[in-house]
Amino acid sequence: MNKQQLAAKIWESANEMRSKIEANEYKDYILGFMFYKFLSDKEEQFLSQEGYGDDLSDLSESDEETVKYIQEKIGYFISYDNLFSTWIKKGVDFDVSNVRDALSAFNRLIGKGHKHVFDGVFDTLQTGLSKLGESSASQTKAISRLLTLIKSIPMEGRRDYDVLGFIYEYLISMFAANAGKKAGEFYTPHEVSVLISEIVAHHLHDKDEIKIYDPTSGSGSLLINIGQSASKFIQGENKIQYYAQELKSNTYNLTRMNLIMRGILPSNIITRNGDTLEDDWPYFNENDPV
Numbered sequence: 001m002n003k004q005q006l007a008a009k010i011w012e013s014a015n016e017m018r019s020k021i022e023a024n025e026y027k028d029y030i031l032g033f034m035f036y037k038f039l040s041d042k043e044e045q046f047l048s049q050e051g052y053g054d055d056l057s058d059l060s061e062s063d064e065e066t067v068k069y070i071q072e073k074i075g076y077f078i079s080y081d082n083l084f085s086t087w088i089k090k091g092v093d094f095d096v097s098n099v100r101d102a103l104s105a106f107n108r109l110i111g112k113g114h115k116h117v118f119d120g121v122f123d124t125l126q127t128g129l130s131k132l133g134e135s136s137a138s139q140t141k142a143i144s145r146l147l148t149l150i151k152s153i154p155m156e157g158r159r160d161y162d163v164l165g166f167i168y169e170y171l172i173s174m175f176a177a178n179a180g181k182k183a184g185e186f187y188t189p190h191e192v193s194v195l196i197s198e199i200v201a202h203h204l205h206d207k208d209e210i211k212i213y214d215p216t217s218g219s220g221s222l223l224i225n226i227g228q229s230a231s232k233f234i235q236g237e238n239k240i241q242y243y244a245q246e247l248k249s250n251t252y253n254l255t256r257m258n259l260i261m262r263g264i265l266p267s268n269i270i271t272r273n274g275d276t277l278e279d280d281w282p283y284f285n286e287n288d289p290v
Helices: 003-017 023-049 064-074 084-093 096-108 112-118 123-132 136-150 158-185 190-201 221-233 249-261
Strands: 210-214 240-246 269-273
Touching: 003 023, 003 136, 003 158, 023 064, 023 084, 023 096, 023 123, 023 136, 023 158, 023 249, 064 112, 084 096, 084 136, 096 123, 096 136, 112 249, 112 269, 123 136, 123 249, 158 221, 158 249, 190 221, 210 221, 221 240, 221 249, 240 249, 249 269
Parallel strands: 210 240, 240 269
Antiparallel strands: none
């Protein structure tokens, strides 16, 4: 199954599962869980490379030395009980409380140098869990179906980043198509985004480093497309910095998720949850409050 077929299959299932929930709301749940799986898989991959082996059952918050080491290396820590793969292994023993506990723990265990990219990134998902069902049992059932759907998305190597990015963008575009007028809050049509990106990138020849700013970043797709177009004219993808400002908290979180899942270094992500019309940001000089 290629990435187009996988994306279409996931969308079809997600659209069916959302039932009476607005497309504009449901996107925050499925994209939030996708992002959690991405971070969880990334930690497992890191631990495997560090020689931790397949058995991670001893990975807990009580091991302060290990927690600190992992935080310094990847920016956050997820205990074994809170890993996405552990949720899947639980089977019928999985409960919505597992998700609530995990999201609460994640925010508490973010590395000091990564607060700007991870702090509060799951707030929309965390506060919206109750909308997935009228009871704990119905919420658990709805989330279990979502996890089963998402577990098939590959998220490890560079090629998988491309697949993940495609699926993420595909889902955002489909949710936008079903959200009507509300879509303008978080999505720039792909064709428009690509055109703008190529025009902007054309003026970035021979730059040693590039700073890109979107004052109304939405899902972050336009920033990413400009970065991809600009990278053709600059040696080293880590020489591009991404500045983003977004008023709506849930959409602001989409911006951060999207940038992080594309493998952009946290040090190159500078974002702000604020009103572009009310506050002039950033200033790009030595007095810049960033």
